[in-house]
Amino acid sequence: MARRKIVRSPDLMLLRRALKHLLPGALLLAAAAALPRVPSLWRLVLELLPIYFSLVFVGGFLLAWQFDRSRIALTLLVLALADRALLHGGHNVHDVVALLLPVNLAAFSWLKERGLLTPRGAIKVGALLLQALGVAALARAHSPAAVSWLSHPLVTWPALAAVPLSQPALAAWLIAAGLAVARFVTRPAALESGLLWAGLTTLLALLAGKTEPLLTFYIATAGLILVVSLMETSRSMAFDDELTGLPGRRALNEELLKLGSRYAIAMVDIDHFKLFNDDHGHDVGDQLLRMVGARLLSVGGGGRAFRYGGEEFSVLFDGKTREEATPVLEKFRAELADTPFIVRGKRRPRKKPSLPLPAGSQKKVSVTVSIGVAEPDGSHGTPDRVVKAADAALYRAKRSGRNRLCT
Structure with missing residues (x-):
């Protein structure tokens, strides 16, 4: 394996x-x-x-x-x-x-x-x-x-x-x-x-x-x-968002004003984040947000990531269609789900130790996201409406069982 x-x-x-x-x-x-x-x-x-x-x-x-x-x-x-x-x-x-x-x-x-x-x-x-x-x-x-x-x-x-x-x-x-x-x-x-x-x-x-x-x-x-x-x-x-270092919602709003007629917007939400916070604490929750933000920063396909608020992120694909953005986001979702996240304990050193930690001493958890993607069409032609359409697609993904992408 x-x-x-x-x-x-x-x-x-x-x-x-x-x-x-x-x-x-x-x-x-x-x-x-x-x-x-x-x-x-x-x-x-x-x-x-x-x-x-x-x-x-x-x-x-x-x-x-x-x-x-x-x-x-x-x-x-x-x-x-x-x-x-x-x-x-x-x-x-x-x-x-x-x-x-x-x-x-x-x-x-x-x-x-x-x-x-x-x-x-x-x-x-x-x-x-x-x-x-x-x-x-x-x-x-x-x-x-x-x-x-x-x-x-x-x-x-x-x-x-x-x-x-x-x-x-x-x-x-x-x-x-x-x-x-x-x-x-x-x-x-x-x-x-x-x-x-x-x-x-x-x-x-x-x-x-x-x-x-x-x-x-x-x-x-x-x-x-x-x-x-x-x-x-x-x-x-x-x-900018201080926690993740990504551009924040205000920066996204500024970018939405510059868009032409060809673009796609994705809304990304960490599944069960509130439960994760309750189980592991807010400090570990912040670590998770930073990790997801770092991976979204290099999502590829011309996508630009933003911290939308809470556990929700937005990815803007300027000049791309929904069909072009979907494979990029699907790859991101699958790789994240297949990658264990190490929970940094309070006593765990901030820097990587010179010798590997003993097996079983590191707690690993699975992290998944749900994604909704939309593009301008007859029913939602303005960027604000496209964001709402992507948000609606996101909630369809959550209602369908999470860890999936909907359009």
């Missing part, structure tokens, strides 16, 4: 979600690095640089305030202050700011959102003000001895002599980059990606030295990356 594949955590969905969040910041950083090498575009950037800088930091701070994202607001404040200090301070100020920047960025990548107008928010603002006052005092003192330790090499490596950063600052940046990557790996979200790429872009600004246009341009681009991540987070909260 052929061995059946066992469903584990939806790693594919997590990977796709991570890549989706990483892409905007990566593109902005690549564009920022390439733009100074295009003379005609770079001249235009230089003319608009003051406006660009002001729009990013003033507009970004107001957006972060509006959405109550204290980490983004404070990071934007740190970047704006750092730009002024690096441009108008001496060598000592440069070394101190280059060391403080990665410390602050790493802290903001790991701190939780607590708001600005809260006691914890006030502590963060106070810490930034103390740093700003310290840097200002250092700039006025003109005392090289106060920070001479920053110039001492940690290692003797000739290649580092060409890097316009002190070795302690460079070490701080390496540690901060590692912490930002670790944070994104443990929580692959848009804001974490934004903080990671903003940090790398700020490092690029420091490596550019005290060349004013380049430094200000790179720091402004770091701020833009944060603003884009904030907007992406807001869009995701409105259109």
Whole structure:
């Protein structure tokens, strides 16, 4: 007998979600690095640089305030202050700011959102003000001895002599980059990606030295990356389902407005889900929803999956007929029914163990779905009516015994 594949955590969905969040910041950083090498575009950037800088930091701070994202607001404040200090301070100020920047960025990548107008928010603002006052005092003192330790090499490596950063600052940046990557790996979200790429872009600004246009341009681009991540987070909260990572019902409604005359819509419902929740608990029920969502994400045939609500999903086949969509959905239904689902116990490790668990130590359950499929015709020509027709077909499948597809 052929061995059946066992469903584990939806790693594919997590990977796709991570890549989706990483892409905007990566593109902005690549564009920022390439733009100074295009003379005609770079001249235009230089003319608009003051406006660009002001729009990013003033507009970004107001957006972060509006959405109550204290980490983004404070990071934007740190970047704006750092730009002024690096441009108008001496060598000592440069070394101190280059060391403080990665410390602050790493802290903001790991701190939780607590708001600005809260006691914890006030502590963060106070810490930034103390740093700003310290840097200002250092700039006025003109005392090289106060920070001479920053110039001492940690290692003797000739290649580092060409890097316009002190070795302690460079070490701080390496540690901060590692912490930002670790944070994104443990929580692959848009804001974490934004903080990671903003940090790398700020490092690029420091490596550019005290060349004013380049430094200000790179720091402004770091701020833009944060603003884009904030907007992406807001869009995701409105259109995506947090549990499964699939687009939600609002996203489906938006897609329905764009359809032509040729499409098919399927409604997919997990059989006996409420009973499953009662038997195994809501945490395991959430695992099941994530698993089904991950498999629907790669359903094939041009189908796009959405979380419709509860244990119900929707799959949209734009440009396909009901007859073309049915074999794809039938294959999905049959494969899911033939694949045991492992119930993750409370003591079961979240990561796959290096050695297989003993036989019989894993609880496996069978999971099935019922599916209804419809397409526009004379009796239901609008997308809303097609959704209702697919829902009616779904309930026919349930009344007929479940684990089947009806049209």
